Amino acid sequence: MKNYLKKIIFILAFILPLFNLAGFAQQTEVKQTVITGVITDATDKDPIPYVTVLFKGTGIITKSDADGKFVISTRETHTELQFSYVGYKSSFVSVKPGESQVINVKMQSESQSLSEVVISSNKRPAYRNKNNPAVELIRKVIENKSKNQGKAYEHISYQQYEQMSFSLSNLSEKFKGKKLFRNYQFLFEEQDSTKIGGKLTLPIFMEEKLSQNYLQRNPDKKKVVVLGDKHVNYDSKFIDTKGMSKYFERMYADINIYDNNISLVSNQFLSPIADASPTFYKFFITDTIKTHSPQLIELSFIPRNNTDLLFEGKIYITMDGNYAVQDAFLTVNKNINLNFVRALEAKLDFDKNPDGRYHLAKTNLIIDFGISQNKGGGFTGQRTVILKDYQVNVPQPDTVYQGPAHVIAPNAEKRPDQFWNNQRMADPSLTANINIYKNIDTLQTIPSFKRTMDLVTLLFAGYKDFGPFEMGPVNTFYSFNNVEGFRLRLGGRTTTALSNRYFFETYGAYGFKDEKWKYFLSGTYSLNNKSIYAFPQNYIRGSFQRDTKIPGQELQFVQEDNFLLSFKRGENNMLLYNDIYKVDYVHEFENHFSYAISARKWTQRPGGSLIFNNFDANNLHSVDHINTSEITVNLRYAPFEKFYQGKLYRTPIIDKYPIFNLRYTAGLKGVLGGEYNYHNLMGSIDKRFYLSQLGYTDVTVEGGYLFGKVPFPLLTIHRANQTYAYQLNSYNLMNFLEFVSDKYASVNLDHNFNGFFFNKIPLIKRLKLREVASIKVLYGSLRDENNPNKNPDLFQFPKNSDGVTTTQSLDRTPYVEGSVGVGNIFKILRVDMVKRFNYLNNPEVSEWGIRARVKFDF
Incomplete structure (x- = not known):
């Protein structure tokens, strides 16, 4: 039994990191009308999805979900609901204003008996964009996107409430009844069995935020003031709660249907109203809602290829000349090339502005994850965002935008329960799992x-x-x-x-x-x-280290003496024994700019077959060690960076924003025994470029220049890799200490097609494989003053047992290697075939190689 619990929490811990203002607290005197229910077919009693539900004669509208369930609310006084769906007779139901009610509706089919049936063909007509009224309509929506997404307003302000919850879901009663859980029944929650995530769930995370938002055009300015912040708190020695919050924030990002691409679960989906949507989607006019003012057209859409990163669902378009989205329901096909996602539903509700245009008022996004597509336990996350007090073209004083763009109110994390209860009144479902706050606190005492x-x-x-x-x-x-x-x-x-x-x-x-x-x-x-x-770090550190190091080996998110990296190809018998005295000062800022200053006294001694030899009066002379004293300044800027803080490393949650690095090192001769004067400057930029349906490309551009005369251990030793693991930032077919430079420039491109081609191949597409490709180009050179072949008093380049020099500088030809591979094998493995294109005559090099990398993706 104990092992069973440990396995469950084991999975949880693995998945998660891989996840009092009076004006706001006042309640309105008008009671809220809340209607919930299920819509079914009157004949076969099957649920009817995507039925239009509205208060008759109003713009207060919603639709049923995939299971026929709906919820609609208002503070206005309305007495009748209307239910509409193509192929069914419209239904009208009386309601009681100011009360919460459950109304289940049975809709009658409009089908009629036919005296004669004529079958002309069993083949559907081919879908075409040309002369298609649905496509013409979506093109009108695309043409009017700019004015409908708020860009026509000079000033916008609104309050935003958001709630994010995450649960271990689809659990069985057998699981709950285990003897091991006898004292922990308070952790479980029950819900309607037809909802996403199943009947029995175990909430494990929740957070709520309330913020005041201000936007201004010309010039563009934005200010976010977080008024309230409440979240589950885990013991920091086990879980980085803030990092988990950022992880879920990336997975369940804001949805703007007017953007060409919508980011969800770390991927980009093409919006159904993107500029190129008619190329990838099929559109159908499925209903006309004449009772709504203005009249609405229900437009259904499906992907042309059901394995691509595309949505399917319905959008409702206003027929008032604005062609705005008034409501939207988005889901995905079960065959989509998206790991572990069993179901995804997003509902977008829009409210009308005084000028007749619409703004997003509410988003409800639910994603269910699981190893098995249809059964077994999994994880379900839900994020609800509600916008209220939406104002347009109301200028704000300049003082509003002064200071940081994102501000947290001093008492944001100390808001009382009544404060949050007032925020949840907008939707009764928001109170479902609020016991999690005290439950997790109790759990951590066990x-x-x-x-x-x-x-x-x-x-x-x-x-x-x-x-x-x-x-x-x-x-x-x-x-x-x-x-x-x-x-x-x-x-x-x-x-x-x-x-x-x-x-x-x-x-x-x-x-x-x-x-x-x-x-x-x-x-x-x-x-x-x-x-x-x-985060943010601010400390001073002093250290001493005596240890070995492979020259030029710079690893990310793993230590060099990791057991799995002990397995290497080729010769690996050159090491440096290092004595390093070091003092560091690190200061990070909330805007993710940081600087670090370090002073280092460094002694290097050759080990293994590595020897420091130079010529003294034409005689070969062996040197036992070299001493250097250095001052280094590192500058780093990573705007909007998100990460999960582990015990050793920060695991980045990669997004579209660039990361800038600049490092300057000065060698000080005569200081603490330093033997060399030099200046080393290095800079790099890392950025991910999303290419919509073609996937994404990770690009790294780097360059460096060293001023001064130094021996080869102090030159730039280019990052090589002799392990069998595919390393993104190393040259995977370059040998350790093979190339050195005193000036260089490089570009690395790693592209993931997200299965764009495999998705279109029958049978292969069932495997949900993804194509990957990379190219790495390195330009470098060595001035004569730092080249031992031109300067014999410098340390000579290392040689192998056959007396052949194994280290050299790059000439006018850049080092180039590339790879093609298959990712998402068993959903976690990437395998690349790597080719080295030049410098093939160097000793002990490989032209081809197979490299693997474990990578967890959605």
């Missing part, structure tokens, strides 16, 4: 839960918590290489349980082949009285 989360943290984050101290990371306890042989390592660090100001970290390692001890010790003082791993 010893068995703490023990289980402790185990999960050990397995995935790699640390075992002992209160003020934690041991790890586990995946570095054992590794091996040709120089050190078997390597054992043990280490750990202090936690906030010891101090919010002082942090210490250490490890010790021993190589059984080189019989040398390696160790590390650091002490850090937090200047903002919070964990040094929490």
Whole structure:
């Protein structure tokens, strides 16, 4: 039983990180009318989806979901509901104003008996865009997008309430009845069994926010003031709650149907009213709602290919000359090339402005995830966004836009329960899971839960918590290489349980082949009285490290002595033994600009087959070590960056925004034994470009220049990879220490087609595979003053056992490698065939290679 619980929480922990203003608190004296119910066929009793429901003679409209369920509310006094659907007679039902009611409606079919049936063909006519009234209508909508999405207004202001909930869903009564859960029944919630996520759920996360938003055109300005912020709080030593919030925010992003592309679950879907939508969608006029003012046209749409990242559903278009979207229902086909998504529904409701145009008033987005498409437990998330007090062309004082664009009110996280109850009154469904706040607080006091989360943290984050101290990371306890042989390592660090100001970290390692001890010790003082791993960081650190390093090996999100990286191709017998004394100062800002200043005294000694040799009076002379003293300044700017903070690394939640890096290093000769004067400047830009249905491209542009005369260990040693893992930022067929430069420029492009081609191949499309391709180009050169072939007093380039030089500079020809591959194998694996296009005569190089990478995508 215990193992069963641990498996459930194990899955949860794996998926999540991979996820008092009086004016606002006042209640209106007009009571709200709330109608819920189910619409079915009067004959066969099957639910009817997407039925238009409205208060007769008004613009208050909604539609039933895929299960025929609907909810509609108003504070106005209306006494009759109208139900309309093509092929059925319109139904009218009386309601009682100011009350909550359940009204189930049975609709009668309009079908009539025919005296004669003539069958002309069993083949449907081919769908065409030409002379298609539905396509002509959607083109009118596209033509009028600019004025209908608010760009015609100089000033806009509104309040936004949003609620995000996430649950372990589709659970069985057998699961709930396990003996292990006998004392934890308070965690489970029951809902209507026809809803997405099934009858039995276990809520695990919820957050609510209320913000005041101001927008201005010419010049463009935006101000967001967060008035309230309430969310579930997990123990930070187990889960980064803020990171989880950002993860869900990316997965369940805002939906603007007027944008060409809509971001959901880390992918981009083409909007049904995108400029190119007639190329990818089929449109059908399925109903005309004449009782609504203005008259509405119900326009249904489906993808031309049901495996593409496209929606299907209905939109309602106003026939008043504005051709605006008045309502929308979006879902996806079950065959879509989207991992783990079992169901997706989005409902968009629009309200009319005084000038007759419409603005988005409410969005309700539900996504259900699961390994099995139709059964078994899974995860269900729901995000509801409500906009109110919407005002247009009401200028705000300039003081409103002063200061940061995003501001959190001082008491935002201390709002009382009544404050939030007032916000939830707009939709009764928003009160469904509010017990989660106290339930999670209670859960975290239970010893068995703490023990289980402790185990999960050990397995995935790699640390075992002992209160003020934690041991790890586990995946570095054992590794091996040709120089050190078997390597054992043990280490750990202090936690906030010891101090919010002082942090210490250490490890010790021993190589059984080189019989040398390696160790590390650091002490850090937090200047903002919070964990040094929490954003924004502001600390000063002093450290000493004696350890080995592969020249030029720069890894992201993994440590070099990770056991899985011990397996390498070719020769791997050149290491550097390093003694590094270092002082760092790091300061991050809320706008995601940061700077870091470090001072380093660095001693490098060659290891394995690596030798430092130079010519002294024409005699070859061996040098035991080199000393350098450096000052480094790093500048980084990542606007709108989102990430999940793990125990070791920040895992980025990649979006469309660029990341800028600039680093300057100065070598100081004569300072603390430094032997060289030099200046090294490096800059890079990383950005993801979304190409709608063609997928996305990750682009990295980088360049550097070194001023001064230095030996090759201080040159830019280009990032190589001799493991069998595909590394995005390394050259996967380049050998360690193969190329060095004192000036270089590079561009890396990695493109994911998201199955654009595979989706159109019969049978293959069922596998939901995705095409990937990459190209990496590196230009570099070495001035004569830094080239040992021209300057014999410099360290000579390394040679192999056959006396052949294995390190060189790039000539006028750039180094180029590319790959094509298949991603999403078993939903987690990417395999690339990599080709190296030049420098094939260098010793011990491979022209071709197969590399694999584990990557979790939706």
